[in-house]
Amino acid sequence: MNALVLSAIFGVVMMFSGAFIKKNAPVKVIGLIAMLLLLLVNYLEMQGKLLFRFDVSNFMAFDSYALFFNGVAIFATLVYLLLTYSEMEKVGKNLAEYLALIFFITAGIILTTSFKSLLTLFLGIEIISIPLYILTGADKKNLKSNEAALKYFLMGSFSTGIMLMGIALIYGAQGTFFIDKMDFAKNAQSALQIAGMLLLLFSMSFKVSVAPFHFWTPDVYDGAPTVFTSFMSTIVKVAVFAGFMRLFGGVFEALQNTWGLWVTVMIAVTLFIGNITAVFQQSVKRMLAYSSISQAGFMLLAILALNDTAREGLLLYAAAYSLATIGVFGVLAKIADYSFEGFNGLAKHQPVLAFTATICLLSLAGIPLTAGFLAKFYMLKAVVLTGKNLWLVIFAVLMAAISVYYYFRVIQAMYFKEGSAPTIQATVLEKYILIGITILIILLGVFPNILFSWLYF
Numbered sequence: 001m002n003a004l005v006l007s008a009i010f011g012v013v014m015m016f017s018g019a020f021i022k023k024n025a026p027v028k029v030i031g032l033i034a035m036l037l038l039l040l041v042n043y044l045e046m047q048g049k050l051l052f053r054f055d056v057s058n059f060m061a062f063d064s065y066a067l068f069f070n071g072v073a074i075f076a077t078l079v080y081l082l083l084t085y086s087e088m089e090k091v092g093k094n095l096a097e098y099l100a101l102i103f104f105i106t107a108g109i110i111l112t113t114s115f116k117s118l119l120t121l122f123l124g125i126e127i128i129s130i131p132l133y134i135l136t137g138a139d140k141k142n143l144k145s146n147e148a149a150l151k152y153f154l155m156g157s158f159s160t161g162i163m164l165m166g167i168a169l170i171y172g173a174q175g176t177f178f179i180d181k182m183d184f185a186k187n188a189q190s191a192l193q194i195a196g197m198l199l200l201l202f203s204m205s206f207k208v209s210v211a212p213f214h215f216w217t218p219d220v221y222d223g224a225p226t227v228f229t230s231f232m233s234t235i236v237k238v239a240v241f242a243g244f245m246r247l248f249g250g251v252f253e254a255l256q257n258t259w260g261l262w263v264t265v266m267i268a269v270t271l272f273i274g275n276i277t278a279v280f281q282q283s284v285k286r287m288l289a290y291s292s293i294s295q296a297g298f299m300l301l302a303i304l305a306l307n308d309t310a311r312e313g314l315l316l317y318a319a320a321y322s323l324a325t326i327g328v329f330g331v332l333a334k335i336a337d338y339s340f341e342g343f344n345g346l347a348k349h350q351p352v353l354a355f356t357a358t359i360c361l362l363s364l365a366g367i368p369l370t371a372g373f374l375a376k377f378y379m380l381k382a383v384v385l386t387g388k389n390l391w392l393v394i395f396a397v398l399m400a401a402i403s404v405y406y407y408f409r410v411i412q413a414m415y416f417k418e419g420s421a422p423t424i425q426a427t428v429l430e431k432y433i434l435i436g437i438t439i440l441i442i443l444l445g446v447f448p449n450i451l452f453s454w455l456y457f
Helices: 003-019 024-046 064-091 097-114 118-136 143-174 191-207 218-225 226-232 235-248 251-279 284-305 307-334 350-366 370-385 390-416 428-444 447-456
Strands: none
Touching: 003 024, 003 097, 003 284, 024 064, 024 097, 024 118, 064 097, 064 226, 064 307, 064 350, 064 428, 097 118, 097 235, 118 143, 118 191, 118 226, 118 235, 143 191, 143 218, 191 235, 191 251, 218 226, 218 284, 218 350, 226 235, 226 307, 235 251, 235 284, 235 307, 251 390, 284 307, 284 370, 284 390, 307 350, 307 370, 307 428, 307 447, 350 390, 350 428, 370 390, 370 428, 428 447
């Protein structure tokens, strides 16, 4: 709760700092200090120490799972800010406004991971989405950015309407918005609640770019400024999955026989479309957009399994995927040419960038000794433990094998092809952060209990 209040306050502070502070250096310092404070108060709340208390028992539940997810999201956002400040300055002069929007998105993330009311879920999703529409179109002189923002806004508006309709139908069936007071086991075949549940499933699938609700993703990720694509494809996505797990692993679990088949088909289609389409991309940025679709398919396995292994695995996947993708986009921002040829010979000219990109791509591919391998293993194990849909586990492994091809294309270009494509020199701080990301990815791949020990505080 403390992090939620402070993130909203810090968003307002950043807005006013943009009006009164003309230089970016003090704004950067304020933003970093504010994000560190968010991380600190979230940690203190995990220890049961609150700066202030509000009675939100009917609307939000700040349990260990929600607080841990918030901690992962805030830490990933801190790493993201440290790595991308210089890139944000290149997008426009409004650094303070960009930071204000990021803090508001953080507030939405905390609402989404800890809701107990469907209205709170809706508010969280919208507080995340509306600033993202603005950030997508932040590069005002770029027509692709403008097009991406418009497409994202229109498609997002339709999904919002679908979500509201689903909430309305569930309210009509249950007579309440509070998930603790709902009983789906009784009268499970009610047409109202089944329709409402499916509409919520479809609208949240849109937010995390699960097929067949993924069509906006490649164009929006490709058109948005690279620095903001990194944020929306990582931290935002895993936060919505946390809300997904709270909703479908809680109140909707009684209807799993109804929505389980839908989710199974969506996982298979998402993995197939994401991986097969990524193979044919000629732009690394667009390839990463389709890669994010396939990663969403793996995370959706946790929603299908709904057991302790799935919940733990989703936490590990959130950390592994966020760190790896932020690292890759951090390297991509230093490359002038986003094609695969733009990476030719990068290892010779920028060894730190090439090494970081390699470890991050290996993690995304699920190669052993990286966090991505264990994250995928937990997802597959969770489904195996259910004793159902074993064919889906085999299919997911095959799709993961296909993903190795397009990730290794980048590694091959960096280490085994000659070239001297122009790059932007990374600062010493950025290099240290990239090395830190690689160390964290390997540590989580070898010692995952570093992460899980925080969950059972």
